[in-house]
Amino acid sequence: MKKNENKESSRLNRMKHFRFLHYILYGFLAALLFFLLFFHIRPETLDLDLFSVSDQTIYSPSTVEDEQATENRKREAVDEVKDQYVMRKDFSDNQVDLVASIFSSIAEVKAERDEKSKNEGSPPDDKTLIDSVKKQLTKDVNDALSDDIILSLLNTSNEELENVKDYVITTVNSIMGNEISIEEIEEAKNSVNKELKNYSIPSELQNAAVTVGRYAIIPNHVYDPKGTEQKRQDAADNVQPVQIKQGQILVEENQLIDREVYRKLQLAGLLDGSDLYRPVTGLLLLIGLFIAVMAYYFQKQDKPITEKNKSLLLYSLIFVITILLMEVISLFQQMDYRNTAYLVPVAMGGVLIKLLLDEKIAILSSIIFAICGSIMFNDEVTGVFNFVAGIYLLISSISGVLFLGKHNARAKILQTGLYVSIINILVMSALLFIQNTTQPGWEIGTNAVMCIFSGVASSVLAIGLTPFFETGFGLLSTIRLIELSNPNHPLLRKILTETPGTYHHSVMVANLSEAACEAVGANGLLARVGAYYHDIGKTKRPQYFIENQMNIDNPHDKLSPQLSKNIIISHAVDGANMLRNHKMPKELVDIAEQHHGTSLLKFFFYKAKEKGDRITEEEFRYPGPKPQSKEAAIISIADSVEAAVRSMHNPNPDRIEKLVRAIISDKLQDNQFSECDLTFKELNNIAKTLCETLQGIFHSRIEYPESVKQKVKQA
Template identity: 35%
Template sequence: MLSFFKKALKKFNITEANFYRIQKSQRYIWVIVIFIILSGIVSIDFLPNRVNLQVGQVTKSDIVAPKTVEYIDEESTEKLRQEAENKVSKVYEEDTGILTKVKADVRQFFDTIKNIKSSDVELEKKVKSVQDNYKIDLSSQQLSYLFSLSEENIDFLEEDTLMFLVKYLNRGVKDNYLNNVKDQLSQDAIELTEDRQYNQLVSKISRHFIRPNLIFNFEETEKRKEEARQNIEPIKRTFSKGEIIIRHGKVVTHDDIKILKNLGLTQPKINYINILGHILIVLIFVLIPSIYISQYHREVLEGEGILALLGLLPIMTILLAKVATYFPLEYPSFVVPVAAASIMIAILVDTDLAVVFTIALSFLVGIVTGGRIIDVMVAIVSGLTGIYSVSKLSQRSDLVRAGFIVGGATSLTIFTFMLTMVNLDLIIFLNAFWGILNGVLVAIVTNGLLPYVENIFGITSPVKLLELSNPNHPLLKRLLVDAPGTYHHSIIVGNLAEAAADQVGADSLLARVSAYYHDIGKIKRSYFFTENQIGSENPHNKLSPSLSTLIITSHVKDGVELAKEYKLPQVIIDVIEQHHGTSLVSFFYQEAVHDEKYKSVDEGDFRYDGPKPQTKEAGLIMLSDMVEAAVRSNVAAQSNPGKLEKFVRELIKKKLDSGELDECNLTLKDLDKVANSFVNILKGIFHNRIEYPDNIAQQFKEGKKLNDSLNK
């Protein structure tokens, strides 16, 4: 799996460092998301009290202002401001350079006309030259007329054109009114002289060269609009307490609804200071467990399923507390099953972490349900009781027992707090009943949700492991029947791994249960493995070394398939897949190397596919598996404690030197503890026994008779 991710990262050009940074940022994002959701649940009132009135309805009673309120009529104020804004004219600024540029262009045009007119070329070429150089809207006939004018008349034409352009540009020409100006200019030019063709030339040349010289000033316009808006005073409306807002029998109008909204009668008025206070409280109680995890349980950050669970459990609990507040209960916190979340975290993650979570969660539940000290204390007591009641969990029925313990402790806490009330009443003591109901809810929720939580979040609880360790499990029974030697080997490996796990701080229960199932793949071809070949011929004698290696190594793949078929947890499947790592099947490799039939032998063909052990538990099972098998076949080591310890340490060192333990976090100090643990267990298994004589019973009887006679 690790190699697969490395290849994937390389394919998408992502370094491993960047990948882990991405994962780290995702954890921060998840914490922020949890904080936002919890803040929303705590701060927002999902079912506020409302006056259910709509426009057009008739009120059935007088609606009175609950308090004196002065507010700004935003809608009316905005309407007046919009009107003032619309009255502001757009601001334009004159570009004085436009007139100068237009004059220069016109003079250049007429200079060109004069030069072309004085040239010795045909009229058609003169016309074409103008049309090519100036995309002016003049026909060939009009250009011919232009060239027919005397130089003096051309000067008059230039002056008239400039006169019109100066006249209109001095007035100012806006971009959006340019076409209107051109049309007006054409009308004025028609009456300039009696010569119609001359007037058309003035009109078309002027239309061609005129351009806008008033530039729209957006910033100044917006500034004046804003000043106009600011000059409008807000329209304020005031309603005194007790004033009738809508009288009985009146048809509700849009203005009435607007008034009700401002009075907070259709929806609660938002108290931003209160919301900020709740958000800060949530922030505190989100940061406390987050900092605790980062300081003392960093391994939790590596499990996505655990992080998701630690986020969703508080959200679900606070949501239940919020829902409870909408029921007609004086103390809604009494029925919130805080202990259910506490028990799940204690079982699936860690007991100490569950304590921290319970305290933070209890305060949030108290804030949601009323903010009283009794709400917080009842939640804390029920949660802590739940945690300690599952400290020695051995089966799922213990969860029911834990629920009853939680119910009793919660009821006692409620009863104790009720005794401190000033006005004692029999009905007050009935609140203790809610504590018993809380315990029942805890038992139901934990028993019902725990299996689903394990599957959804990929977390294996000790209860699940204890169930898997039962010899009556179908897969273990198959192993006992089909591969009895492997079964007994797995039991010893489990004992070795469990003892070693206790020494190095690993999960001893997980190590033992995983060891029971690590070789289940041998069920399919049990007779190919020496521990199951009791008094029968070894089938490998008739096979090639490469084929024998393929059969031996395939038990890992077969084991994974069987584990998935029987729905074993992923942590156990990982151990099955990793317990041989990439080890070399040395016997068949050496056989192939020394066999003359094989000219070249690839060592990679005689290795397991891996991956190498990724956890301490997988590494311990690899070592336990190797040591148990090797010591069982070494008679000399079995009979001599000194040789046994030396042999075990050599085996562990060989596995360490081969690099198989590089990825499982076992230190050299851990390996020394593991070796000592293995030796102690193996000494007990292979201890020397007294050889009793065959006639021991007869000797025992004779000795008894001799003692009787002496006593007489």
């Protein structure tokens, strides 16, 4: 069994070091998403014949424009537009000018006649005069005016002719000032006689004036081709496109599929599924966006390639499990089960990603899960996207991420699941009210049960899967740290029972380390648990360490400095080996191995020097390595500080601060922090935090009077 585990572990390690693993994982995720989502966005093709009877109610999968119906409506709108007419005001001016030109022509011939009569003594005859007038007028005017009318105007005086001219022009202008259609022309002409009766026109000229006036009246309300065309164009433009709405019933069950229904089915793409270019292109763009977000997050992490690969591999497994779980549940929807989206424990994915990776990518993944879910849980009515399911899944997953706190014990995860269940019910109710739909009471109750199941199942699955991921990837999650900090853990009980002094010292170091780590943004919980186990190696030879020498002589007094040095130094190596043998997380092993770094064992070094032994500093230094992380470095400081302050007589704030800074300065000068990323500013914050914590522990106590002390002793 162990051989198989070792093989699996070695395979995983090889995968983590594979340089192009992230490209393979991104490609795999993209291919999986495309495979799962394509079948949900692929246009449905129905095998239906014209004039057959539909065996099901068919809905439109998307919104499309019915161009033929739109054109029919535009044609109807154009046909309803009547011909447009316009009143031509210039016609009135033209006809007034016409009347004026008639009278001018008569006046001109009349003047020529009078001139000839004066010069020659005999005027021209009437026929000649009438012909002279007709020569100056158009054929239409000559046809309208008889010879008698022309002659009557020629025979009148100039003054009367001018008066009749003014009367006729005024009448024509007045009548032509109103709209006169073809149908109204006769009525308008008849009104000339009525108008002219208002003037004092000699009776012999009355007929001539009426005739000229009637002739001058023409229709001025005429057909407007441009206006008519514009009106028809406006009517066509105002017609809204006829659309077949998404979810609209195209044909009901047992309904005959006539030509119109068949045309709509064809228009909706239900009879021809060959047009896959658009949905496939859209799906590829969407998946590409998802992968780009993932790649941006993991590539910007300041980690070695092996750590990035491990994180991406872990993320991919959680992502795949969540997506496949959603897909499996979505299959029930095809079996006529409604609202199965409420059953999806989507919060599991967000919770696991936050527990094992990071909150930011957990929220981003929640958005991706929601979009994928809205596609997976679509139906004939909702079309390609089921926005109700998408909103529900989004809020459910994000609420799981947000409700999960920092110290995520299993009880906290279960509590988060209950909170998610409540949120799920509230979201389901809100969406139901917003849609303004009514459902039977039993259906609402069923939905509520599914919402509760979703939240509880999310927490149960997260708790159940977490140990597998932690073991497989060697992760040290918050839950694992909390479990390791339990005093009932076998190794902690071993420290407590076999080395009680070391246990007390470890607890003090844990308090100091946690406070200092939180002051500089390091993992305080990791530091606390690491401090609990950092001196586990002392359980091998407990009596050789001063905190465990209760009522016994110091055995080092009988040993050589070299042998004492070997015993003391070996506790770091022994502790790391013990932790490895118990399959403890690598981070705790590193802390046990690194908490003394390569520091010098000064007491025994100087003791050996005093004895005159020929030694070097390297012989009395810990083997290391130096602290590689902030947590290990802070524990090394807290370890030295706690031991030093505990040995002080009457510690006070000034002496404590002086000692703390001296220890940090000594380690700094000894290059013990050269392999971790602590800054001088962080070291200063660590010193301040340690001083504040130590002052709280070693605070000054009240000096009791001698009489009180005596009573206390007697008691």
